[in-house]
Amino acid sequence: xxxxxxxxxxxxxxxxxxxxxxxxxxxxxxxxxxxxxxxxxxxxxxxxxxxxxxxxxxxxxxxxxxxxxxxxxxxxxxxxxxxxxxxxxxxxxxxxxxxxxxxxxxxxxxxxxxxxxxxxxxxxxxxxxxxxxxxxxxxxxxxxxxxxxxxxxxxxxxxxxxxxxxxxxxxxxxxxxxxxxxxxxxxxxxxxxxxxxxxxxxxxxxxxxxxxxxxxxxxxxxxxxxxxxxxxxxxxxxxxxxxxxxxxxxxxxxxxxxxxxxxxxxxxxxxxxxxxxxxxxxxxxxxxxxxxxxxxxxxxxxxxxxxxxxxxxxxxxxxxxxxx
Ligand SMILES: NC(=O)C1=CN([C@@H]2O[C@H](COP(=O)(O)OP(=O)(O)OC[C@H]3O[C@@H](n4cnc5c(N)ncnc54)[C@H](OP(=O)(O)O)[C@@H]3O)[C@@H](O)[C@H]2O)C=CC1
Ligand SMILES: CC(C)(CO)C(=O)C(=O)O
Numbered sequence: 001x002x003x004x005x006x007x008x009x010x011x012x013x014x015x016x017x018x019x020x021x022x023x024x025x026x027x028x029x030x031x032x033x034x035x036x037x038x039x040x041x042x043x044x045x046x047x048x049x050x051x052x053x054x055x056x057x058x059x060x061x062x063x064x065x066x067x068x069x070x071x072x073x074x075x076x077x078x079x080x081x082x083x084x085x086x087x088x089x090x091x092x093x094x095x096x097x098x099x100x101x102x103x104x105x106x107x108x109x110x111x112x113x114x115x116x117x118x119x120x121x122x123x124x125x126x127x128x129x130x131x132x133x134x135x136x137x138x139x140x141x142x143x144x145x146x147x148x149x150x151x152x153x154x155x156x157x158x159x160x161x162x163x164x165x166x167x168x169x170x171x172x173x174x175x176x177x178x179x180x181x182x183x184x185x186x187x188x189x190x191x192x193x194x195x196x197x198x199x200x201x202x203x204x205x206x207x208x209x210x211x212x213x214x215x216x217x218x219x220x221x222x223x224x225x226x227x228x229x230x231x232x233x234x235x236x237x238x239x240x241x242x243x244x245x246x247x248x249x250x251x252x253x254x255x256x257x258x259x260x261x262x263x264x265x266x267x268x269x270x271x272x273x274x275x276x277x278x279x280x281x282x283x284x285x286x287x288x289x290x291x292x293x294x295x296x297x298x299x300x301x302x303x304x305x306x307x308x309x310x311x312x313x314x315x316x317x318x319x320x321x322x323x324x
Contacts (some may be wrong), residue, residue, distance in 0.1 A: 001024070001069045001070060001179065001183060002027075002067075002068045002069045003024060003025070003026050003027070003068065003072070003183075004027040004028070004029065004062075004065055004068045004070070004071045004072070004090055005019075005026060005027070005028045005029070005071075005072045005074065006028075006029045006062075006071060006072065006073050006074070006083055006087060006090075006254060007072075007073055007074035007075035007168055008028050008030050008034055008074075008101035008154065008156075008253030009036060009074065009075070009076075009082070009155075009161075010148040010156050010157070010273065010276075011074045011100050011101075011132070011144050011148060012072065012075070012100065012156075013043055013044070013045065013148075013154070013156025014045060014148050014156040014158050015037075015072060015100060015164075015184075015187075015189075016028060016043050016054075016056065016082070017043040017045035017052070017054050018073070018187040018189065019183070019187045020042070020054035020056055021045070021052070021184075021188075022186050022187040022188070024183070024240060026043075026054075026056045026057070027057045027058075027059065027065050027068070028056045028058045028059070028271065029058075029059060029060070029061075029062050029086075029087075029090075030058050030059075030060070030154075030225075031060055032153075033153035034153040034154050035059075036153070036251070037152075037153045037155070037199075038056055038058035042054045042056055042067065042154075042261070043056050043154060043155075043156075044155030044156065045077060045158065046154070046155055046156065046157045046158065046286070047158050053278075054087075055120065055292075058078050060088045062088070062090045063089040065089065066089060066090070067089070067090060067091060068091075068095055068271065069094065069095065069096065069176075070095070070098060070183075071087065071090050071091070071095060071096070071097045072098045072100055072142075072201040073087075073096070073099050073100065073101065074100040074171065075101070075185055075302055076098075076103075076273075076277065076285050077101060077124070077187075077285040077287060077289075078283035080101075080287065080289075080291055081130065081131065081285075082230055083104065083132040083222075085133060085135055087133075088132075088133065091138065092289055095138055095253070096138060096139075096140050096176050096177065096180060097134050097138045097139050097140070098139075098141075098142050098180065098274040099139060099140075099141060099142060100126070100142040100144050100164075101142075101288070102144070102203065102204065102212075102273070102285060102289060103124075103201075103205060103208070103209075103285055103287075103288025103289045103292065104121065104123075104124060104205065104206050104289075104292035104293065104296070104310070105135040105139075105141065105201070105288070105290055106124045106130040106131055106279070107139050107169045107170075108121065108198055108201070108221075108292070109121070109198075110136040110169055111168070111170035111197075111198065112198040112249070113250065114249055114250035115248065115249065116249050116296065116299055116300065119296075119299060121292050121295055121296070122295060123241075123291035123292045123294070123295045124287050124292050127186040130263045136169050136170055138171060139168070139169035139170075140166050140167065140168055140177050140180060140197075141166065141167055141168075141195075141197035141201060141205075142164055142165070142195075143164070143165040143166075143197070143200045143203075143204045144163075144204075145161050145162075145163035145164070145204065146158070146160070146162060146163065146164070146269055147159040147160045147161055149273075151270070152255070153281055155217065159270075160270075160276075162189055163189070163190045163191075163192065164189045164190070164192070165192045165193075165197065165200045166180065166181055166192075166193060166194065166197065167194035167195060167196065167197030167204070168197070168238065169197065169290055172195060173193050173195060178193065181193050181229065185237055193290060193293075198251055199250075199251045199252075201251075202242075202251035202253070203253055203255075204247050205289065205293070206240070206243070206246070206253055206255075206260065206261055207243055207264055208272075209238065209242060209289050209293060209307075209310075209311070210225075210235035211225060211235070211252055211264060211270075211272050211287070212273065212274035212275070212289055213274060213284075213286070213290060213310055213313075213314040214235065214310070214315065215271070215274060215313060216274045216275055216278045217277040217283060217313060217317055218231075219273050221270055221275075221277075222267060222269070222270040222272065223265065223268055223269045226239075232261065233308060234310075235257070235261070236257040236258070238306045238307050239257040239260065239304065240257060240304075240312060241304040241307050242296070242307065243257075243303075244302050245293065245296055245300055245304070248300040248301075248302060249296060249300055266289070273285075274289075278321075278323065281322075281323065282323065283318070283323055283324065284318045284324065286311070288324070290307065290310060290311040290314065291315075293307055294307055294311050
């Protein structure tokens with residue numbers, strides 16, 4: 001399997017390092033300090049008590065690599081458009097493109113039957129460029145139930161969790177996606193195959209769409225967010241609104257906000273990826289985590305005053321700090 005990673009940060013670095021550690025050849029498209037580090041040292045993977053480096057073939061220009069069997073995209077949502085525009089040479093007729101990212105992707109409704117089937121989301125693909133550059137038939141969705149960070153170029157720090165859920169964006173699980181699943185299992189992940197990856201995306205988003213923006217606004221880790229009764233109550237109202245939207249679009253959530261917050265609480269003092277972005281001065285993933293939910297709620301006819309308030313606040317926060 002010819003595998004290429006695009007986005008060797010926290011999540012991509014972890015997935016890539018595990019793939020390389022399992023004995024497979026991995027190509028990586030990277031830039032700047034990350035490219036330099038990968039070419040010099042390989043992909044670094046750090047845990048609380050270890051640090052290993054794995055050799056990879058790192059390039060700046062996807063044209064050097066040509067068509068792949070699998071391209072793993074693990075960038076933040078604001079970087080996606082530039083990646084889609086550059087990755088053309090990696091995509092052949094049989095290529096699978098796996099999006100290992102949080103939030104609602106541009107292809108969300110392409111394979112989701114129900115009242116909004118085939119809806120196009122202006123918030124995450126305003127001009128339809130992602131859809132035309134990465135046709136949905138190539139896409140495997142991937143939900144990452146892992147926490148990690150990348151504070152040094154080329155090195156992913158694995159903090160907790162080991163779960164990946166993958167599924168075809170459209171249609172039943174294909175043999176190619178099963179093969180990708182086997183490859184990721186071999187690499188050491190707890191891999192689940194989903195026959196409706198949109199539901200898994202919505203389920204994960206249900207926790208992220210509160211914790212990530214609230215942590216960005218307040219600078220607080222997840223435990224401190226949940227320790228404040230008023231902030232927790234605000235998060236619960238947002239989750240109730242998102243659960244109602246989910247119910248209307250075919251992504252029901254079989255969990256209560258209290259149950260989910262209890263799971264989040266067990267993760268301790270977690271610094272979300274959006275808080276990491278604020279601290280590093282990087283653009284925030286607002287459209288995929290909140291803008292798309294706001295747009296979908298409007299189309300589904302569900303009032304979402306609390307989601308709207310959080311979206312407005314975090315959007316303004318990002319604009320004022322040049323993180324938008
Ligand atoms: N971190 C976490 O714990 C979790 C994150 N997620 C999600 O996973 C996705 C990835 O997040 P994460 O790994 O944290 O992000 P990071 O910011 O750590 O990594 C993104 C990487 O993409 C690279 N990149 C961006 N644009 C380009 C480009 N044009 N060419 C080459 N490389 C590029 C960046 O390189 P450069 O440094 O050069 O900009 C960086 O190495 C997000 O959707 C996030 O929400 C999901 C679960 C957990
Ligand atoms: C680690 C986790 C689950 C925290 O919300 C995450 O997905 C993120 O930080 O983006």
